[in-house]
Amino acid sequence: MEVLKCENLKKKIKNKVIVENISFSINSGDVVGLIGANGAGKTTIIKLILGLIKITEGTVLINGFDIQKDFVKAIDKVGAIVESxxxxxxxxxxxxxxxxxxxxxxxxxxxxxxxxxxxxxxxxxxxxxxxxxxxxxxxxxxxxxxxxxPEFLILDEPTNGLDVEGIIEMRELIKKLSDNGIAILISSHNLSEIDKVCNRIVAIKNGKLVADDTIDNFKLIASKDSTLEDAFIKKVGGTDID
Amino acid sequence: MIKLIENELIKIFKKKSFYLLLLIIIIIIALFNYANPDQNKIFFRPLDFNIDALERAFENMDKNDKFYVSQKLSIEFGKLYNSYSENSWQKYALGEENTSHDVQDFPTNFYQDIKSNLTTIIDYEINPNSNIQKSDYEEAQKIYKQYVQALNNDDWKEFVALKIKNLRQKTESPSITSDEKKSLNIEIEIYEYRLKYDIPFNDDIFNDYISNWRSKQYLLESCLKSNKSDSIYNKTIKNCKLNVALNKYALENKINYDISDSAITVLSHNKVDARISLIRSFKHFDIVIVAIAIYIACTSIAEEKNKGTIKNLLTKPHKRSQILISKILACVITIIITTLFMILVQYIVGGIIFGFDSYSIGYIGYNYTSNSVFTLNLFVYLLLLLLCKLPMYFIIVTFCIFMSVMNNHSVMTMILTLIIFFICSTVIAQWSEISALTPIAKYFITNNWDFSIYLFGRIPDINVLTLPFSVCICLIYEIALLGIAIRHFAKKDIYNI
Structure with a gap:
């Protein structure tokens, strides 16, 4: 079941475009990693989804409810940690x-x-x-x-400040929640954790969506046996080889 | 919404700073009651006449001098006054005659009957240009001697009865005007009260009531005669009616303490007690409650923004308008609780300092509709006052929330709101009493938000105001402030926190 659907999301402040053409969706049970360099627009996208900032263009549907038109129904089954x-x-x-x-x-x-x-x-x-x-x-x-x-959980840097034991417990919690059908969007710089818990990646660069794929397919961007980090550097962090 | 309000109340009542504010209230109330500024501590004692100085001045006067007779009057009256011992009723009775209550366009001198007769005698005897008839002189002599006899008999009731008899005789004179008759009847009533309620001439609160009644009654007659209708006259008329009725009630019921609920003491011998301090608590501590209201309301949004908890609030299934309204309602509930706390503290502190006995007497008020005095349970009166002040608290809180939504500087918002409140309570309130400004002033919110100006049939200082009008003005301001705040808050982007 589609829990989140973002279509052509755009945020503009005065004359500066922060994010644009952001379209992706998340289904029940998905654990999606939202990755990008600092200032790429990850937190902006999260805030657009949660209604903390106004959408310039595009739509966000959570469980079929438009976040701008039916905020209360849309946000009812959403849990979130934003920034800290x-x-x-x-x-x-x-x-x-x-x-x-x-x-x-x-x-x-x-x-x-x-x-x-x-x-x-x-x-x-x-x-x-x-x-x-x-x-x-x-x-x-x-x-x-x-x-x-919640049926949809947004976690911004969920392992921040946790010790090793805490990180492992968090990983297990995320797995348990996704096994129960909860859709999870994780924004993190900890790519090894993303690799271990997520099944999909949404990558942002300079406010634009550059990848929306499974982890395995995303890794192939670098080379056959590359790590997520290699693929990140190739696709998001520096020059795109493709 | 109830749950949202519950959340806001948890946030307020679990803060240490709130209890610090309550502690400040206790300290302020304790210090204020201990200092007791309402208690009059200076008593004026009239001095004996300096007969030698008066006689020396009289010796040098020309017989045709217009003050020749009045100078001689001062000497003879002074001799009579000085002949009685200090603190004697005779001295106080003559002292009453010597106190002026002049007002515009209304005769007030009939209580000065001894002086009046003495003037006739002196005028006839020493004034070369006198118009006094011999029959009038003989009559004045007879009456004066009767007064002196009554004074020397040491029977104040006989003295008062004599005054009543002489004043009644004057009312039957064919040459008397209607105003003079009115004035005589005022004096007759006052002296009858002395006899009926056994009030001898003395330096005490009962004589303060009589003096206050006399002066307010004359002022009332003068204002009614002027037939003006501006707000200053209306206020004066209202105040005079209130004082006359309350003074009479105090005399009838032998109330030996100050029954006015004015914040300013009006009587020399007022005894500030726990009861009157409790009644005046709103007037004394209103600014404290308002300051607390401003603090709680301003920090309500500002702290959420500064600490980042606003994003938790805004990602819950509530409309932003519901969040703002719940904050306003929670602030008002907190103010009500704080005010009740203030009343309780005043009750206890007042009782400890002044004694709890006076609480057995209720609030004594004046109903302007029925023109009668009434009594009311003290706490019922205070609750009524609190209800009347609720619109003011609502609007102050909404204004603070409005300012907090519009900007992020909570300290500036607090200071600005306090300054605006202070200016409106003082400067604007004064300007509003000017007739020419009434058409504009009636729309100021600060002239409309305190409904206690209508309690018990009162007429507000700005006489064009009515309760329905004030309700409308309050609703308009509240809806406008709330509407703008909700609209702005609904569109606001929450960025870096």
Missing amino acids: PASYMYLSGYDNLKIAANNFKNIGKERINEVVKIVGLENRIKDKVSTYSLGMKQRLGIAEAILNH
């Missing part, structure tokens, strides 16, 4: 989750406790977020993102 997780520092982790849960129907204490267990914050959930490490804040952000049983 932001929480209310003076509140406890639990209070932050309670506030998040209040935005949805039928998300109560049981679900809060469940996501706390999933992200491994049981021992610190009652403490103030200002006392958390970067990794704990990241886990809290993920907990908040999955609170409402």
